[in-house]
Amino acid sequence: MSTGAHRISCLKPTAVNAILAEVRELQAQGRTLVSLMRGEPDFSTPPHIVEAAVRALHQGRTRYPDNRGEITLREAVASKLHRENNLTYDPATEILITDGATLGIHAALNALINEGNAVLLPDPVYDAYQSPIRMAGGTISTVCSRLENGRFHLDPAALEAAWTPQAKVLILNTPWNPVGTVFTAAELKAIEDFVDRRNLILISDEIYERITYEGHQHISPQLKARTILVNSFSKTYAMTGWRLGYCAGPKDIIQNMFMVLAQSSRGPATFIQDAGTAALTGPQTCVDEMRTEYTSRRAQVIEHFPKIVLPPEGGFFAMLDVRNLGQSNEIRKKLLYESGVVVIHGQAYGEGGEGTLRVSFASGGETLHTGLNLLQKGLAAL
Ligand SMILES: Cc1ncc(COP(=O)(O)O)c(C=O)c1O
DSSP states (O other): OOOSOGGGGGOOOOHHHHHHHHHHHHHHTTOOOEEOOOOOOOSOOOHHHHHHHHHHHHTTOOSOOOTTOOHHHHHHHHHHHHHHHOOOOOTTTSEEEESHHHHHHHHHHHHHOOTTOEEEEEESOOTTSHHHHHHTTOEEEEEEOEEETTEEEOOHHHHHHHOOTTEEEEEEESSOTTTOOOOOHHHHHHHHHHHHHTTOEEEEEOTTTTOBOTTOOOOOOOOGGGEEEEEESTTTTTOGGGOOEEEEOOHHHHHHHHHHHTTTTOSSOHHHHHHHHHHHHSOOHHHHHHHHHHHHHHHHHHHHOTTTEEOOSBSSEEEEEOGGGOOHHHHHHHIIIIIOEEOEEGGGGOGGGTTEEEEEOSSOHHHHHHHHHHHHHHHHHO
16 A cells, blocks of 8 residues: 555755755766756854844744744835835735745645645746646646747737636746746736736745846836736745745735645744845845846856847756757757766756756856866767
8 A cells, every 4th residue: 555645745845855865866977967957045143143143033033923924024024025026015914924035935835725726826937836736736837938049938829728717827927937038028928918817816026036137127016906926035035945925915815825834834933034134135246246146157158059049037057048959958968978968957847948958157267267168068979
């Protein structure tokens, strides 16, 4: 008799985790590899944020947190959303602090999805959305994207084509991982009109909002009554390991998400939340400095692959167009086994990503320098 619950059978490891297993096996055999795979900033968390956590620990901020999130942090999130995203939320009822964006997305899906409901998902997209959708009992309705002039687009016609009467939610990620598109105001308006017309809820994952290039600006959807905004400290403040994020949305949905969270983590540690407050209310120069560094890393990638790069408008991934070299997973494997460089095949993010490779420049310095050279040589050899 299998001991596993049925619902586990629909869960899949993310591409990063699956490839990490291959990488570890090769490393155990003594291979040296350079990874341009993960979406993990190589910066240290800014000192004033670390100090806030240490201070909080010394002050005994080690008890259970408020399960919705500490009110000081919820207020800091509300001020941030007002100041930067032109959105007004009540910190008492419309904001929820979560363990990273991951748990925010999980709570949102579980609060919204009934058995058989469909979630519209752009393709290609961050591949950790699928499993929580299935675990919540939902099905996935793929929204095909269009690659034109080096940019992935999401057309209203494609949204309509993916819609079925079972559709309940659209997940949008802007800046869009893995393809780097930052939706313009006009594109967002068209998406919001679709969401409104089709009576959907929009889960807006804005985790890369502060990492944009060449004048592209992140814009949050303004359809407040139908939107759950999901964000986190992971990328903006190089806090991936702190597991801290937040959601904002209509009071009734946030209440239901709170009920979901109350069955699992009951919120990030109190002193971690104090660090989050320091991040949002403290100086933002660290964010600007990191963005400047990502900008020069992005330029490095473009310089190495001027003919095949799709220059990202935001985020810290660049897609390489390798359609004339064959199947993306085959190319990835050759690069891994023969050239010792780790990237992710675009097809891991959906069929729309086939023919591309995702290259991360979340790590810079020697890693990026060596990795790009290996990648260049490896691709030339194919
Ligand atoms: C689009 C997107 N959403 C969510 C996450 C997860 O974020 P967190 O670390 O806050 O859980 C990631 C991490 O790579 C991501 O790329």
